[in-house]
Amino acid sequence: xxxxxxxxxxxxxxxxxxxxxxxxxxxxxxxxxxxxxxxxxxxxxxxxxxxxxxxxxxxxxxxxxxxxxxxxxxxxxxxxxxxxxxxxxxxxxxxxxxxxxxxxxxxxxxxxxxxxxxxxxxxxxxxxxxxxxxxxxxxxxxxxxxxxxxxxxxxxxxxxxxxxxxxxxxxxxxxxxxxxxxxxxxxxxxxxxxxxxxxxxxxxxxxxxxxxxxxxxxxxxxxxxxxxxxxxxxxxxxxxxxxxxxxxxxxxxxxxxxxxxxxxxxxxxxxxxxxxxxxxxxxxxxxxxxxxxxxxxxxxxxxxxxxxxxxxxxxxxxxxxxxxxxxxxxxxxxxxxxxxxxxxxxxxxxxxxxxxxxxxxxxxxxxxxxxxxxxxxxxxxxxxxxxxxxxxxx
Numbered sequence: 001x002x003x004x005x006x007x008x009x010x011x012x013x014x015x016x017x018x019x020x021x022x023x024x025x026x027x028x029x030x031x032x033x034x035x036x037x038x039x040x041x042x043x044x045x046x047x048x049x050x051x052x053x054x055x056x057x058x059x060x061x062x063x064x065x066x067x068x069x070x071x072x073x074x075x076x077x078x079x080x081x082x083x084x085x086x087x088x089x090x091x092x093x094x095x096x097x098x099x100x101x102x103x104x105x106x107x108x109x110x111x112x113x114x115x116x117x118x119x120x121x122x123x124x125x126x127x128x129x130x131x132x133x134x135x136x137x138x139x140x141x142x143x144x145x146x147x148x149x150x151x152x153x154x155x156x157x158x159x160x161x162x163x164x165x166x167x168x169x170x171x172x173x174x175x176x177x178x179x180x181x182x183x184x185x186x187x188x189x190x191x192x193x194x195x196x197x198x199x200x201x202x203x204x205x206x207x208x209x210x211x212x213x214x215x216x217x218x219x220x221x222x223x224x225x226x227x228x229x230x231x232x233x234x235x236x237x238x239x240x241x242x243x244x245x246x247x248x249x250x251x252x253x254x255x256x257x258x259x260x261x262x263x264x265x266x267x268x269x270x271x272x273x274x275x276x277x278x279x280x281x282x283x284x285x286x287x288x289x290x291x292x293x294x295x296x297x298x299x300x301x302x303x304x305x306x307x308x309x310x311x312x313x314x315x316x317x318x319x320x321x322x323x324x325x326x327x328x329x330x331x332x333x334x335x336x337x338x339x340x341x342x343x344x345x346x347x348x349x350x351x352x353x354x355x356x357x358x359x360x361x362x363x364x365x366x367x368x369x370x371x372x373x374x375x376x377x378x379x380x381x382x383x384x385x386x387x388x389x390x391x392x393x394x
Contacts, residue, residue: 005052005055005056007190007192007193007195007196008048008051008052008055008192009052010196011048011192011195011196011199012045012048012049012052013045014196014199014200014203015041015042015044015045015048015199015203016041016042016045018041018200018203018204018206018207019038019040019041019042019044019045021207022034022037022038022041022206022207022210023038023042025038025207025210025211026038029210029214031210031213032082032085032091033081033082033083033085033086034082034210036078036079036081036082036085037078037079037082037206037210039074039078040074040075040076040077040078040079040081040082041075041203043071043072043074043075043078044071044072044075044199046071047067047068047069047070047071047072047074047075048068048072050064050065050067050068050071051064051065051068054068061111061114061115062111062112062115065110065111065114065115066107066108066110066111066112067107067111068111069106069107069110069111069125070103070104070107070108072129073100073103073104073106073107073128073132074100074103076128076129076132076133076136077092077096077099077100077103077132079132079133079136080132080135080136080139081096082206083136083137083139083140084139086140086143086209086213087139087140087141087142087143088142106124106128110124110125119174122170122171122173122174122191123171123174123175126167126168126170126171127167127168127171129163129167130163130164130165130166130167130168131164133160133161133163133164133167134160134164136160137157137160137161137164140153140156140157140160144157150208150209150212150213150216151208151212152205152206152207152208152209152210152211152212152213153205153209153212154205155201155204155205155208155209156202156205156206156208156209157205158201158205159198159199159201159202159205160202162198162201163195163198163199163202166191166194166195166198170191236248237249237252239310241288241291241292241310242291242292242295242310243295244295244299244308244309244310244316245307245308245309245310246309246310247309247310247311249309250307250309250311250317253307253319254359254362261305261321262321262322263321263357263358263359264321264322264355264356264357264358265319265320265321265322265323265328265355265356266319266320266323266324266325266328266353266354266355266356266365266369267317267318267319267353267354267355267356267362267365267366267368267369268317268318268319268320268328268332268351268352268353268369269311269315269316269317269318269351269352269366269369269370269372269373270294270298270315270316270317270318270332270335270349270350270351270373271314271315271316271349271350271351271373271377272290272291272294272314272315272347272348272349273347273348273349273350273377274348275287275290275291275313275314278290290347291310291313291314293346293347294314294316294346294347294349295308295310295316297335297338297346297347297349298316298318298335298349301331301332301334301335302318302320302331303320305321306318306319306320306321307319317366319362324355325353325354325355328353328355329353332351332353335349335351336380350373350374350376350377350380351373351376352368352369352370352371352372352373352374352375352376353369353372354366354367354368354369354372
């Protein structure tokens with residue numbers, strides 16, 4: 001059997017297989033460039049099958065050869081369109097129809113001329129395809145310039161260069177072979193095999209490119225989802241008004257204690273005095289500002305490792321780990337001294353402290369600290385009233 005016909009048949013079958021694979025990818029991914037490549041490879045397979053039929057049935061050569069050539073030109077057009085769409089998102093415009101019309105005219109002219117001598121195909125058809133492969137390589141340049149680290153892009157680019165070189169040299173090689181004698185045409189008789197190898201490389205390079213692109217998009221999507229999850233988690237754990245932890249973060253802390261953190265310490269409950277009066281007299285915007293000022297004041301006196309929560313509307317909870325009750329009370333007393341000094345940045349705050357020795361005892365400690373906070377508030381009010389009475393008698 002003629003090895004050229006075998007190579008041509010294998011090339012046609014290989015193009016059909018690549019077309020089917022890209023068709024499956026196109027149906028799953030819905031990328032325009034994959035649809036262009038799918039239609040292109042199927043058109044190439046059709047063109048090669050028509051050429052094979054024309055060679056095996058010379059009586060129908062004038063009919064089949066132009067159709068074969070036009071199908072191959074359509075392959076080239078769609079190959080370039082797919083590469084351009086992949087690299088820049090560009091799509092064919094109505095003016096590109098003239099290219100297809102010119103291809104049809106050229107296909108008919110070459111089909112008629114090739115009926116007299118197949119060498120015409122190498123002299124004219126081969127340079128045309130070389131230009132097509134060169135145009136496809138150039139269309140991928142923006143993707144290469146963007147340094148998309150994808151093996152498929154490199155394989156496809158190399159295959160396009162090799163195809164362009166192959167088809168460019170066929171014409172001169174034919175002229176040289178005819179000048180030196182027909183015995184030198186043996187090299188060109190196997191050109192279908194050369195085309196088969198490199199076009200298969202191109203096909204699988206494009207398939208690799210599609211799969212790598214999808215994999216990269218999936219990685220980016222998963223990364224964005226992870227970032228969104230982290231943002232949502234932060235939003236779920238942080239109070240938007242004061243930017244301190246909320247109750248949800250507290251309960252998460254109890255469920256998943258951090259390794260290496262002490263299991264003893266103190267719970268401190270802090271409450272803003274007279275917040276309702278601020279809201280009634282000055283509005284809720286002033287009340288929100290007071291709550292933010294309270295959070296800022298408490299944050300300023302606790303350690304970086306201590307945990308501050310907004311416990312309620314005007315109430316905060318501080319967990320200070322590895323600290324005695326006396327140390328915690330001394331630290332919180334700073335709030336009283338600053339408020340007594342008349343600082344406008346620190347509102348009047350009442351606080352209470354209770355110690356816990358295990359994380360499970362935190363709940364009980366919070367209740368005791370809340371009672372201590374109310375006792376602290378009553379004590380401050382009594383002190384303030386006595387101070388006011390003393391000033392009045394004076």
